[in-house]
Amino acid sequence: MTRLAGLVLAQLRRLSRRHWIQVGVAAGIALAVVAVAVAATHEGSVREDSLRRGAAALLLLGGLSLALGLGSAALNLDAQSGHFGMLRGGGASRPELVAGAVASRVALLAAVVAAWAVVLQAGSLVLGMGLDGPLAVHTLAVLLGLLIAMLAAAAASSIVGPVAAGIFGGAIYVVAQAAVNLKAAADQGLIGTADVGVRILYYVAPRTVTSPMIADLQLRNEAGPAAPRVEINDNTVIVPAAGWDTVGWTIAWCVLLGLLCAAGLRRRPLN
Amino acid sequence: MSGSGTVVEAEDVEVRYHGGPEPAVRGVSLTLAPGEGLLVSGSAGSGKTSLLRGLLGLVEHRGRAAVLGAPVGDPAARGRIGYGPQGERFASGLRVREAVAALAALRPGGRGATDDALARAGLSYVGYWRTSRLDAEGSRRLSLALAIVGDPDLVVLDDPWVLSDTLREIAAARARGAAVLVAAQRPGGLGPALGRRMTLVDGVAR
Numbered sequence: 001m002t003r004l005a006g007l008v009l010a011q012l013r014r015l016s017r018r019h020w021i022q023v024g025v026a027a028g029i030a031l032a033v034v035a036v037a038v039a040a041t042h043e044g045s046v047r048e049d050s051l052r053r054g055a056a057a058l059l060l061l062g063g064l065s066l067a068l069g070l071g072s073a074a075l076n077l078d079a080q081s082g083h084f085g086m087l088r089g090g091g092a093s094r095p096e097l098v099a100g101a102v103a104s105r106v107a108l109l110a111a112v113v114a115a116w117a118v119v120l121q122a123g124s125l126v127l128g129m130g131l132d133g134p135l136a137v138h139t140l141a142v143l144l145g146l147l148i149a150m151l152a153a154a155a156a157s158s159i160v161g162p163v164a165a166g167i168f169g170g171a172i173y174v175v176a177q178a179a180v181n182l183k184a185a186a187d188q189g190l191i192g193t194a195d196v197g198v199r200i201l202y203y204v205a206p207r208t209v210t211s212p213m214i215a216d217l218q219l220r221n222e223a224g225p226a227a228p229r230v231e232i233n234d235n236t237v238i239v240p241a242a243g244w245d246t247v248g249w250t251i252a253w254c255v256l257l258g259l260l261c262a263a264g265l266r267r268r269p270l271n
Numbered sequence: 272m273s274g275s276g277t278v279v280e281a282e283d284v285e286v287r288y289h290g291g292p293e294p295a296v297r298g299v300s301l302t303l304a305p306g307e308g309l310l311v312s313g314s315a316g317s318g319k320t321s322l323l324r325g326l327l328g329l330v331e332h333r334g335r336a337a338v339l340g341a342p343v344g345d346p347a348a349r350g351r352i353g354y355g356p357q358g359e360r361f362a363s364g365l366r367v368r369e370a371v372a373a374l375a376a377l378r379p380g381g382r383g384a385t386d387d388a389l390a391r392a393g394l395s396y397v398g399y400w401r402t403s404r405l406d407a408e409g410s411r412r413l414s415l416a417l418a419i420v421g422d423p424d425l426v427v428l429d430d431p432w433v434l435s436d437t438l439r440e441i442a443a444a445r446a447r448g449a450a451v452l453v454a455a456q457r458p459g460g461l462g463p464a465l466g467r468r469m470t471l472v473d474g475v476a477r
Binding site for chain 1: 288331350351357362374377401417
């Protein structure tokens with residue numbers, strides 16, 4: 001086992017023992033079961049829409065809560081409590097501390113989202129709809145957006161406390177979603193004179209990844225709280241599914257935010 | 272910059288935290304050779320912990336400081352320093368054994384040393400306890416185990432309790448050629464065990 005793997009494993013142990021995370025994982029699984037049960041009360045395509053709507057709401061709202069909770073305390077609390085000092089004084093470098101803290105959170109977030117997705121896919125099987133490929137793709141797309149929010153909060157946590165870092169991470173997610181929605185509106189000619197500003201925002205800011213499944217549900221106004229219909233001046237904005245360029249852009253932003261985490265801890269005093 | 276065989280060499284070291292109006296430590300010079308011990312004493316807030324943190328690279332320092340022949344924070348010395356922090360929350364969320372194993376994994380030749388360190392610190396029987404279950408003495412013993420696991424070349428202890436195990440490990444470390452640096456507000460019997468003493472008053476060595 002490498003030094004970094006040891007640090008990641010130790011962090012995963014600590015995280016998995018936090019009560020709020022255990023409660024969050026269990027609550028997500030319970031809500032996934034509820035989504036399946038609600039879908040079971042419908043038939044045909046309505047049943048499929050119902051399950052996907054419930055799944056999308058759980059993945060976005062539950063996942064975002066988890067991501068912000070994990071990211072907002074990624075670096076600040078361990079720097080203050082003496083945990084980072086213990087590891088740094090014992091031989092770990094600061095980049096290793098950041099890598100351990102961030103990688104363990106990425107792994108945990110992915111594992112929790114995967115656990116929820118497994119329950120949802122099992123529900124789809126039980127309801128006779130087979131494995132839901134579009135939902136699996138949507139799960140991956142949501143996970144990328146959650147990573148943006150978590151890593152933004154983690155980067156902020158090297159400087160500020162958990163509450164401020166969580167608010168920052170949430171704000172970055174809102175900006176990422178707004179960049180996608182506004183670009184779609186601009187492409188439809190609904191923005192007018194702010195076109196240039198919107199395009200600059202789109203090509204500079206992080207973006208969320210819109211899956212084909214949620215784009216279809218949103219177009220039919222069936223997406224629920226995960227993707228309510230977007231309107232500008234009473235005109236419906238049709239948000240298309242993201243292309244691979246947006247996927248690549250989002251991953252690049254994740255890498256950038258990870259580097260910002262390392263930069264933030266580079267000179268921070270450790271207890 | 273380090274003289275041959277010097278474990279710690281610091282000259283005119285200043286430690287100042289971000290935004291602090293006054294440095295926590297200023298103008299401190301010290302040398303520590305293999306097998307030597309040094310007790311840094313002083314009242315609460317005198318700069319003992321800040322000096323240790325500066326020498327370990329936990330906070331930035333000014334002035335010249337080298338540990339094990341390399342500038343503070345240099346990878347060359349990484350893993351050859353054992354650090355037992357003060358406080359009780361430094362290993363929160365871990366079991367006692369996991370905390371010591373995590374540090375052992377960072378030291379060359381440290382793998383397999385976990386059980387030995389737990390036994391020497393008197394923690395074998397609570398190895399699978401969560402660290403939150405430890406009382407104040409247990410936390411000090413855990414800090415000792417973290418500092419000695421893998422038998423590093425420099426043992427740094429912040430606010431240790433004067434236990435027979437502590438005194439024995441200080442003597443053992445010095446006997447095998449390691450240097451020992453200890454900060455303590457109430458040194459008790461640590462002074463004779465370490466041999467040399469430095470007192471800090473308002474961040475300045477007296």
